[in-house]
Amino acid sequence: MANSELRSQSPLFLGFLKQVLQAHWRSLLLLCVGVGLPLFFFEQLAVAIWQHQGGFLWDEPILLAIHASTTESLNQLVPLLTKLGGFKGVTLMTTLLSFLLLWQQRWRSLVYLLITTIGSGLINRVAKLLLHRVRPSLWESLSPEPDFAFPSGHATASMTFVAALVILTWGTRWSWLTFLGGSSFVVTIAWTRLYLGVHFPSDIMAGWLVSIAWAIGVSLAIRPHLAASTPTEEVHLTAKEEHTIAAESK
16 A cells, blocks of 8 residues: 555656756756865865875975066065955955945845855854964965965955855846956965965865855855845745745645
């Protein structure tokens, strides 16, 4: 009797599963590629750092190659430039963007931005405290840092802000400009950290990976692209989403 009931329920389950995949395949694909893969590679880096604090064979050669290109003018510029990707620089840019979203009454986008940036900072701090990776000491840095290295706070903060900005502008005429300009900003900040000798390249990669995964993961939960123009529309939109979810579950 139980087997016959199970067989009768199987087509219903398969039909429901097909509907879910048809309706949400883009989100599921983004979840796998945008969240799953970055977290997998971040985990691989973290495990390697945990087991071997010295890092990877390619860390030091890359640092030494960048250090070979130092000039007096860059020595004066880089310590100033790197501050743009630090806590104060990213906080200032996030604050300005938050006021813009507040003025536009884009509540969902504002919540997404705040959760993404604050959460990213917390993740970075916890990872540093857990892994305790010391910073490079290949030469005396122009801007020495006192805390741990993995993952890079500057790489995490800059990538989180840019990833959130790209997601918020996705589908608009500003999306590609944001992507290209943001990519240049992220790469520049990463280069300054390597130029100063305060991070290994693997620290930078880890910061990028965890930031991308976090920004995309939060966007799948909050869906900032559905932001309404007024608080009333936002409430109606949320109610409509709940009705849709309830209908799909029946």
